[in-house]
Amino acid sequence: ADRLKVHLKERGVRHDAIDAVFAQGDNAGGEDDLVRLMARVDALSEFLASEDGENLLIAYRRAANILKIEEKKDSRRYDGAADADAFQQNEERTLHAGLAQSGPAIVKAVAEEDFAGAMAALAALRGPVDAFFDEVTVNADDAALRENRLKLLNEIRVALEGVADFSKLEG
Numbered sequence: 774a775d776r777l778k779v780h781l782k783e784r785g786v787r788h789d790a791i792d793a794v795f796a797q798g799d800n801a802g803g804e805d806d807l808v809r810l811m812a813r814v815d816a817l818s819e820f821l822a823s824e825d826g827e828n829l830l831i832a833y834r835r836a837a838n839i840l841k842i843e844e845k846k847d848s849r850r851y852d853g854a855a856d857a858d859a860f861q862q863n864e865e866r867t868l869h870a871g872l873a874q875s876g877p878a879i880v881k882a883v884a885e886e887d888f889a890g891a892m893a894a895l896a897a898l899r900g901p902v903d904a905f906f907d908e909v910t911v912n913a914d915d916a917a918l919r920e921n922r923l924k925l926l927n928e929i930r931v932a933l934e935g936v937a938d939f940s941k942l943e944g
Contacts, residue, residue: 794817851924
């Protein structure tokens, strides 16, 4: 794995993209298919060079930072599914629907080693994620609404981390 990292860096691949793929859940246990690792790194690098990739990385960071702060403050994790019936704004519903569609598509694409397809599924989330952050106040006064919105942010984090550990990306 270390030799592959050196090879990829020599090819000019972003070191943080390499780290993100190698740290991802599926690979943390020791992915040994070098061709599959290279394909995933190449697809992630290409995605991050696109406008969708750049903006989705910004949105991921925003979601992850909000969750980190609120989970620390509340001494709990906001995992589990958001309650679609509790959404009050169209942007919440649209994002939830996008995640419901993209999440399985990402998992399927990664399982089939269609990393470009996984990136395309991520790109489809850009609009709904941007609209959510533009129009929705996550830390609402209503505790149940706040919790539901934090769970929705966690769904963003989970969807993106199905492809790579986005926390390793520098931007």
